[in-house]
Amino acid sequence: MxxxxxxxxxxxxxxxxxxxxxxxxxxxxxxxxxxxxxxxxxxxxxxxxxxxxxxxxxxxxxxxxxxxxxxxxxxxxxxxxxxxxxxxxxxxxxxxxxxxxxxxxxxxxxxxxxVPAQKSRSSHIMKYMSQDAMKSLLAVPDPRTKTGLRDQFFMSLMYDAAARDCEMLAMHLSDYNAESHTLYLMGKGAKPRLVPVSTETTALFARYRDRMHPENDGTAPMFYTMHKHAKSPMSDDNVARFIKKYAETAQKRNPAIPDRVSPHMFRKSRAMHLYQAGMPLAMLSEFLGHEDPQTTLIYARADVEMKRDALCRATEGNDVLQSNMEKPIWENDADIIGRLCRGY
CATH class of the missing domain: 1.10.150 (DNA polymerase; domain 1)
Known part of the structure; x- marks a missing residue:
């Protein structure tokens, strides 16, 4: 045709x-x-x-x-x-x-x-970084340089706000309110949300703004690269590149850093840490901007240690299992034990 x-x-x-x-x-x-x-x-x-x-x-x-x-x-x-x-x-x-x-x-x-869709072999085993690993990674960039300051602030803010990579790159300078320590994000489906950020991240933002946005133009892209003397939004390829570089450096100092660190792992790690700290799933779903609250259940399924702690608390002082178990016929019978050991 x-x-x-x-x-x-x-x-x-x-x-x-x-x-x-x-x-x-x-x-x-x-x-x-x-x-x-x-x-x-x-x-x-x-x-x-x-x-x-x-x-x-x-x-x-x-x-x-x-x-x-x-x-x-x-x-x-x-x-x-x-x-x-x-x-x-x-x-x-x-x-x-x-x-x-x-x-x-x-x-x-x-x-x-x-053309068939490819089946996903997904499971409830979710990869995320521990708080110690995240701390090691965020410490790698050198904030004394412009690039180091930018990269450290980017990763810190992405973790603190549990933001998607695309949400970070779509931000403008005015989306960060330093007075109220809040960040305006435009999520999937053009769904906006306002998330709180820490005072530490706000302090880092102030340094970043003074150095990278001296003109304080609120309409400028928060994270940018210069193209023909104009600020253009930074690309996701650039983000993936510097995260990979810092992760490889951090892994040499802390083996807990995964072999493959993606931008989305920052969001997953933050969400898991909030859930482990006691944030209810309904509130976590709102914080993450999930369209379907069921999506957030992955964090409840993934945290093995929280399940273990819950089981320990539920069974503490409970002898139901022990009392229903029959005693072995050889208990306190030396003759049977001896025959079992000898094989006759």
């Missing part, structure tokens, strides 16, 4: 400029995630498949091509099944939109149904 060759780019443009932001009212995070998926997909087709960017058409994005792309990124980037499936969903969403606009394009959307 080469006659549809030139419809791909116009529909992709309207998908991002009209459908997602205006018709679906999708959050900036959702739109950014879809854009990232398509940027990766188009770059893959151009670099790995040798298809000129301007010449990419609907015919080039077959089920086989999408499968190859997902396999390639899974191997190269280590995508988990959840990430892989989310990327596949973003690609399918565009083709479903195009099919609604022009029914003859349904054949492309239908073809992608052949």
């Amino acid at each position: 080469r006659k549809n060759k030139n419809v791909f780019w116009p529909y992709l443009r309207s998908y991002f400029t009209v459908y997602l932001p205006k018709q679906r009212n999708s959050s900036p995070h959702t739109i950014a995630a879809c854009k990232d998926t398509w940027n990766l997909m188009l770059r893959y087709l151009s670099v790995e498949k040798g298809i000129g960017m301007a010449g990419i058409s609907m015919d080039d994005i077959t089920a086989a091509a999408v499968t190859d792309f997902l396999d390639y990124m899974t191997e190269k980037k280590g995508w988990l099944p959840s990430t892989r499936n989310h990327r596949l969903s973003c690609i399918r969403s565009f083709f479903n939109y195009a099919a609604c606009q022009e029914p003859v394009l349904y054949v492309y959307a239908d073809a992608l149904k052949a």
Whole structure:
């Protein structure tokens, strides 16, 4: 169907400029995630498949091509099944939109149904860092340098507020209220929330603001890189890169640091530490901005030591188990014990 060759780019443009932001009212995070998926997909087709960017058409994005792309990124980037499936969903969403606009394009959307979602071998074993490990990691950056101060504040704030990576990168300077020690975050589904932060983090924020935002422009991105003499929001690749660097350094001093530390582990670790400190699951769900409170149950399932302590408290002074156990027939019978040892 080469006659549809030139419809791909116009529909992709309207998908991002009209459908997602205006018709679906999708959050900036959702739109950014879809854009990232398509940027990766188009770059893959151009670099790995040798298809000129301007010449990419609907015919080039077959089920086989999408499968190859997902396999390639899974191997190269280590995508988990959840990430892989989310990327596949973003690609399918565009083709479903195009099919609604022009029914003859349904054949492309239908073809992608052949690409299966990958089963996740997830469990309730959640990886998080202990408070001691987190303290070791946060101590690595050198706050005497501009980069060290930025990175230390970023990691400290992400942990303290249990913020998602995308929430951190979407912040503006005015989102931090130093007087009330609160932080305004825009979560998934454009759901805002206000979270408290510690006085220690606020003190670090004051140092960071004075050094990195001397003009005190509240509309400026909180974390940025300079591009053509202008502040641009820092990328998630940059965050992953410096966290990996600091984690490798911290692990040499503290073996409790996991081999692989991701930005999301800061959020999980903070949530687990709050739960261990006694924060009720309902309040923790609100703090994390979970749409479904059931999502927060993973922290209750994951904490083995809290379960152990609860069992100890429940069975302390309780001899129900012991009293119902029959005494072995050899107890206090030396003759039987001797025969058992001799084997006759």
